[in-house]
Amino acid sequence: MKHRTVAAWLSAIFAGLGQLYNRQFIKGILFIAVEILALFYFINNLGTAIWGTVTLGESGSHFEKVNGIARLVPGDHSINLLIQGLITIILFIIFVIYYVMNIKDAYQIGKQRELGVAANNFKGTLQYILEQKFAVAFLTIPGIGILFFTIMPIIFMILLSFTNYSAPDHLPPAKLVDWVGFDTFKNLLTLKSWSHTFWGVLVWTIIWAVLSTVTTYFGGMFVALLIQQKVVKLKGLWRTILIIPYAIPQLISLLVMRNMFNGQFGPINQYLAYFGLGGLPWLTDPFWAKVTVIVVNMWVGIPVSMLLIMGVLTTISKDLYEAADIDGATNYQKFRIITLPMILFSTAPILITQFAGNINNFNAIFLLTNGNPVVGDYQYAGATDLLVTWLYKLTLDQNRYNMASAVGIIIFLIIASFSIYNYRRTRSFKEEDMIQ
Template identity: 70%
Template structure:
């Protein structure tokens, strides 16, 4: 039967089934694709798979030739890992295309068995253009996501299972080895690392909760005050309160860092002038954490205010009128009408803000740089979050395997929290607030 023959031929080599079904242009294009793929894989597939499996067996070294030392190039473990990962992804794409080629040949053969004709190349193009146009457009960004997002994530995950770190295992002079879960074990059990991890992790969670709650409820309070009937010049108030968000965060945070400087900062100068003395805003661990939360409120409350203002203007007025008829107090109207509507519309954003605060690199890095220093921590300061600690481990101290393990833990925390809480929100379970 045509369906079986064409499928078997396409399984033997791409395009043969299409040629059998008399789809000559499509068959030739698939033959060329298969030939190009085999031309790519034959010289490098075994070597790249060997490289990602072994990470090399001969490091670069200096050899004396006469009176001169020359470098003998060896294996670079990280390059081998990257090349192997790229080859595996391209192989997965090729296998996908190969399977699609077999299915296409089988479907065309089945149509011929039923008395139909194989679609001409022009008809195939028209079908793809008319019926599969969204898939066609999504292919390019899909490939971008695969190689620019998924591949770096997989590369980071692989690094966490190696010993890629200073001083012993930095290519090309030294090779990198697979060590399994030893990196995670050291992070959680080795005293020098575990003390830092649990300390930074605890502060990260406290920071995320306080930063999210203060900004959200602060924005809610400001929005409610602006929307009061007795408040005049509402547009002016909205404009004033949105200014901190309109100014680039880099500028705001650097200005705040100077304002809270313990020695020459204007805030301490004013406090000293009025006899209150100077406060260790950024030099004492507790004060530095409180200052970070305070500054985060300054840059974060306007965002929540704008979002909640939009929700408040969308609440039906007849609900408040019905509440007035029933004799509800202002607090009761807020609890029964306002707050449920606000939470329904902003719960997903609230979850997103919490996840963003866990990774709030800009504020901590620009305001405190993780300082003040903590003698009990490994490469971290008292105000460092997991993400800023990861940055220091990577760029300043070349502890790449440990930084990758921390990155995986951050992802697990954020993904788990976001998925569980988002699925529990009413905005996910219900499509409409009023039913």
């Protein structure tokens, strides 16, 4: 039989045997050691992991009387079982990938031996990895970190949305959690007490994302164009003054604004009263609270767009404007034909990112209004709550983890679908190959 076939079959029987056959002894021993450790771990944990993931436990913690004394009898913790099951299953998938790579490696080295090329020793293998596969090797550790600290929590959240994990009836360790399929999504979208809140918060989230993105983007564009005018002196001073709201931490800015817009003691209402105009319920009326958060977000967001667009303006060739002057173009025509298309071309991907970020703009809402004022027929949500702040309240305040997970999935679907669709339609994406 050919070397490649023998080596591949030996590695398929037990990882590392093919490497030993190919006379790569240190590599083979390491592969064998990894498989022994993996087999020991999976023999002790894989069955329990699958059982725990499928059943989520059989009995919760409870008290039993022993000799007249009530004692706590530990039971199954459904969430711990689910997490442990996920970790074990992910490790098993990694092991399967490792096993396939082990077979492929033995096959390739065996093929080289058939061509008369001697197999690398351990030092040669390390040198090959560092020189030829450095990028892959370097990215392996952060890749595993992303798998466990980013992808696994996302999978965990998705799985929670298919359970009844919520207070007070299904909260471990006293109570078990059960799989309920799509009941959580069904309740969220059709059960009146939940659907009314969901659709109300969703509509406001979209309105907020559109208005906050448009106002900050075009507001920043307007300010940037003003500063770039030749008649404006001390441009550096104006840039410094206008960037201050962005330089100050949002925590400070938003809490100060919250006090300024206070309906009873805030200085804004006091000034209005001084001029005989009367105060406004900035933070206590649903309509005015929404107006307030949009205005305050402009104060925080316009400097960011201003800096971005000023950078784009400096890259536009002056020859274009000189040619337009020769053709007799007006200032408006130069803006419409030259300036605006160049700005949109360069900033369209960032504009999409800003829209996605505004859907999840937790700070602006939570620090300014905490989602209030309260709406009587909403489930744990206020008039200015976004989906992300409602999710926060459902999770940390109400322990409605299954419902919060469903909301999180919907947020992801909205942002991902919008971002991908719109980015692929931008000129930046379509003309990417032309630029390179």
